[in-house]
Amino acid sequence: MxxxxxxxxxxxxxxxxxxxxxxxxxxxxxxxxxxxxxxxxxxxxxxxxxxxxxxxxxxxxxxxxxxxxxxxxxxxxxxxxxxxxxxxxxxxxxxxxxxxxxxxxxxxxxxxxxxxxxxxxxxxxxxxxxxxxxxxxxxxxxxxxxxxxxxxxxxxxxxxxxxxxxxxxxxxxxxxxxxxxxxxxxxxxxxxxxxxIKTESTESLKKAYSGLQGLVEAFSGCISCRSCRTVCPICYCRLCFIDMKDRRSPASAHLEHSYNAGAARLISNTLLFHIGRMAHMSLSCVSCGMCEDACPSDIPIGRLVSMVSDNTTELFDYSAGRNPEDPLPLNTFCLEELHEYED
Amino acid sequence: MEDFEPRIIGFLCNWCSYAGADLAGTSRLKMPPNLVPIKVMCSSRVDPEMVTDAFLRGADGVLIAGCHPGDCHYDKGNYYARRRFAVLKKVVESLGLEADRLRLSWISASEGARFQQVVEEFTEKIRKMGPNPTGKETLL
Structure with missing residues (x-):
């Protein structure tokens, strides 16, 4: 070829x-x-x-x-x-x-x-x-x-x-x-x-990593290198929310969590980073797999984001990269929609 | 469980819902003290990351409240907020987390009674759900 x-x-x-x-x-x-x-x-x-x-x-x-x-x-x-x-x-x-x-x-x-x-x-x-x-x-x-x-x-x-x-x-x-x-x-x-193959893989992914315990397990090996974000074509922001200095937790927040839970992970916010990233970019995710290829800890991050992205794009019948004319779902809206999410 | 008091974070928009909360207060409406209000200029100011942060830090519930559709002080902020909220809820759902702990409500400045009702309802619902397990999770 x-x-x-x-x-x-x-x-x-x-x-x-x-x-x-x-x-x-x-x-x-x-x-x-x-x-x-x-x-x-x-x-x-x-x-x-x-x-x-x-x-x-x-x-x-x-x-x-x-x-x-x-x-x-x-x-x-x-x-x-x-x-x-x-x-x-x-x-x-x-x-x-x-x-x-x-x-x-x-x-x-x-x-x-x-x-x-x-x-x-x-x-x-x-x-x-x-x-x-x-x-x-x-x-x-x-x-x-x-x-x-x-x-x-x-x-x-x-x-x-x-x-x-x-x-x-x-x-x-x-x-x-x-x-x-x-x-x-x-x-x-x-x-x-x-x-x-995709259905099977999604099923086994859900079985292994669903819920809080599953997610903790999936991301416990995360070394916070942010390679997934660095290689992601969609993550283009010059300053990511997770790196903003004003939202770094003070020592008191770590201590409070440690008192409540018995112990607290340092460097924290692992799940916040991954879930926040999914909320920010999953609508535009094309499942290219760069994040997973780059992950030094073999976290199935690409498959997880891809699974989430299938569900978020479905909300707006959107498909990332399909048509240059389709507006980004978060840059537009309909007056009557999503009533099941509001009250 | 018996003495569980939910902690709920409420992101209230400055123009409608915060004023609605104020009205509920000045009208001396009785409501549970479980909601911690955070004033934002618009419901669309609430980045999904802020909600996720509250959720993962052990907030038992997170409420976003803004002007009714069509009444946004900035014309259409709440429509964008609705889309963002739906996306976040889908993300949380897809990962098998408790999406029911997140709520989006429209409360106008004149709806003191509605504010009271939303807080009562949501607090009761969260009370039934029990504490958010993220509060006791060490490896977040």
């Missing part, structure tokens, strides 16, 4: 339609940092679909595209990265005006820790055990952004998903694939399998 993607990128760059491309490139020691490529010769090192997700693409994109001064940028990313890019554009962290998003049938990624320990390994879409836990249960593994490269269901070509995508294909003299029925059948089949 990499070579087809590079072929498309090359065509787009040499046609002048695209002035630069954001794509992972091969670095030393089998690493794959994101790069902004402006010269076709530098595409030699491009690896559009590396086996691991080291930095979330949307985060890389947001690091420099609050506004692009000139030219058009093609960002080559996985579907979950495209969806968080769309969320970040709603959060005014990315300006999509000059950006085209190219995605592909995503094979998933291998867990970062295993990759670091064992060296080069490839994700295998047909054997879930090679994938990260959230990739195993991912049902949004294709069709996001402006263009999608498909290699399944007998297809080997690009499907345009928006007018802008179509325009780019036209200008490259490429035809968008029109017969997509086999590909859709493949996607539906995989989606069904994944949904089953």
């Amino acid at each position: 990499n070579s087809i993607l590079i072929d498309i990128i090359e065509k787009a760059m040499s046609s002048g339609m695209i002035s630069s491309v954001m794509v992972p490139s091969r670095g030393p020691e089998d690493s794959f940092p994101w790069t902004l490529v402006s010269n076709i010769s530098a595409l030699q090192r491009a690896e559009p679909l590396p086996p691991v997700m080291s930095v979330q693409g949307a985060k890389a994109l947001a690091s420099f595209t609050q506004s692009l001064p000139e030219g058009k940028l093609l960002a080559v990313m996985r579907p979950c990265e495209v969806r968080s890019t769309i969320e970040l554009s709603k959060l005014e962290q990315i300006d999509l005006d000059r950006i085209l998003l190219l995605t592909m049938d995503c094979p998933g990624a291998v867990p970062l820790k295993e990759y670091v320990e064992n060296g080069m390994m490839e994700p295998d879409i047909s054997s879930p055990e090679t994938l990260r836990p959230l990739c195993r249960q991912c049902i949004e593994f294709t069709s996001a952004g402006d263009l999608c490269l498909s290699v399944h269901g007998g297809l080997h070509s690009v499907v345009s998903l928006t007018a802008r995508g179509e325009e780019l294909l036209d200008s490259l003299g490429m035809k968008a694939e029109s017969n997509t029925s086999e590909w859709k059948e493949w996607a539906n089949g995989l989606r069904l399998e994944r949904e089953k």
